[in-house]
Amino acid sequence: MSDTVITARPGSHSVEITREFDAPAALVFRAYTDPDLVAQWLGPRRLTMKVDNWTLHHAGGYRYIHTDPEGGEYTFRGVFHGTPSLADGIIQTFEFEGMPGDVALEKIDFTEHNGRTTVHSVSVGLSVEARDQHIANGMEHGIRDSMDRLAEVLKTIEG
Amino acid sequence: MSDTVITARPGSHSVEITREFDAPAALVFRAYTDPDLVAQWLGPRRLTMKVDNWTLHHAGGYRYIHTDPEGGEYTFRGVFHGTPSLADGIIQTFEFEGMPGDVALEKIDFTEHNGRTTVHSVSVGLSVEARDQHIANGMEHGIRDSMDRLAEVLKTIEG
Numbered sequence: 001m002s003d004t005v006i007t008a009r010p011g012s013h014s015v016e017i018t019r020e021f022d023a024p025a026a027l028v029f030r031a032y033t034d035p036d037l038v039a040q041w042l043g044p045r046r047l048t049m050k051v052d053n054w055t056l057h058h059a060g061g062y063r064y065i066h067t068d069p070e071g072g073e074y075t076f077r078g079v080f081h082g083t084p085s086l087a088d089g090i091i092q093t094f095e096f097e098g099m100p101g102d103v104a105l106e107k108i109d110f111t112e113h114n115g116r117t118t119v120h121s122v123s124v125g126l127s128v129e130a131r132d133q134h135i136a137n138g139m140e141h142g143i144r145d146s147m148d149r150l151a152e153v154l155k156t157i158e159g
Numbered sequence: 160m161s162d163t164v165i166t167a168r169p170g171s172h173s174v175e176i177t178r179e180f181d182a183p184a185a186l187v188f189r190a191y192t193d194p195d196l197v198a199q200w201l202g203p204r205r206l207t208m209k210v211d212n213w214t215l216h217h218a219g220g221y222r223y224i225h226t227d228p229e230g231g232e233y234t235f236r237g238v239f240h241g242t243p244s245l246a247d248g249i250i251q252t253f254e255f256e257g258m259p260g261d262v263a264l265e266k267i268d269f270t271e272h273n274g275r276t277t278v279h280s281v282s283v284g285l286s287v288e289a290r291d292q293h294i295a296n297g298m299e300h301g302i303r304d305s306m307d308r309l310a311e312v313l314k315t316i317e318g
Contacts (some may be wrong), residue, residue, distance in 0.1 A: 012172070079252075081237065081254065088260060091252075095240065100241075101250070122285055124264065
């Protein structure tokens with residue numbers, strides 16, 4: 001299985017993630033933008049995801065709830081800047097409603113080469129401290145689980 | 160007149176701006192959120208501003224056009240994350256349509272003390288290079304003009 005590369009330099013606002021998938025870019029883009037597919041891979045394995053809102057255009061919003069086996073709920077929301085497209089990628093804000101005001105900006109790009117697709121994402125927080133807090137809260141575990149689950153989901157859907 | 164303090168550390172994604180105004184916070188917040196008032200102060204003095212869209216709530220968008228004396232147009236757009244309020248401030252994305260995809264995230268806070276208000280804003284770009292490009296393009300001049308013009312506008316409106 002391909003490896004997920006996470007880059008978070010000390011003192012920086014950003015976290016960068018790179019991962020290669022054995023699928024064409026159009027398929028990977030679909031897995032990022034169809035809420036029924038997103039719910040199958042986004043987040044740590046132990047959580048289930050329910051999509052509350054998913055309005056995929058400029059100034060549209062999204063919101064989803066992760067539930068753990070004990071019934072604890074974690075709700076996230078954001079807005080799309082620009083209408084997501086394979087050519088221009090996805091630009092969105094991101095906020096855990098349990099830490100209101102701690103908003104990040106994310107850009108996700110899809111690059112195809114020989115039928116495989118590299119997904120590159122960058123997330124910038126409003127402060128270095130906020131980014132460091134996300135890392136301390138286990139962001140890396142959630143990212144690695146998500147990327148591995150996405151690779152599995154891609155094998156199950158039609159191109 | 161109070162001074163505008165701009166902080167942009169080398170190698171950082173962020174630009175921070177602090178300015179004190181001789182007006183209560185509710186009035187300053189109104190000047191940031193009423194598009195008819197915003198059009199009187201946002202941007203360098205030599206440009207005129209026309210608001211195309213201003214939808215002030217979570218997942219609402221804004222868009223405006225600056226026009227220079229020669230008729231050149233510069234259009235900007237973004238989306239609001241969260242509904243702007245005096246208590247929680249304003250969180251929004253920002254993009255010059257002439258450089259599509261080069262999006263920043265901004266948070267603006269208003270703190271009142273003895274009838275005066277300190278406005279603090281932080282803007283983070285998706286890359287350090289993007290932030291540096293904004294600075295090279297004359298961002299500081301636009302910020303200083305805007306803050307001075309806002310101080311003037313605040314004197315003309317009722318509390």
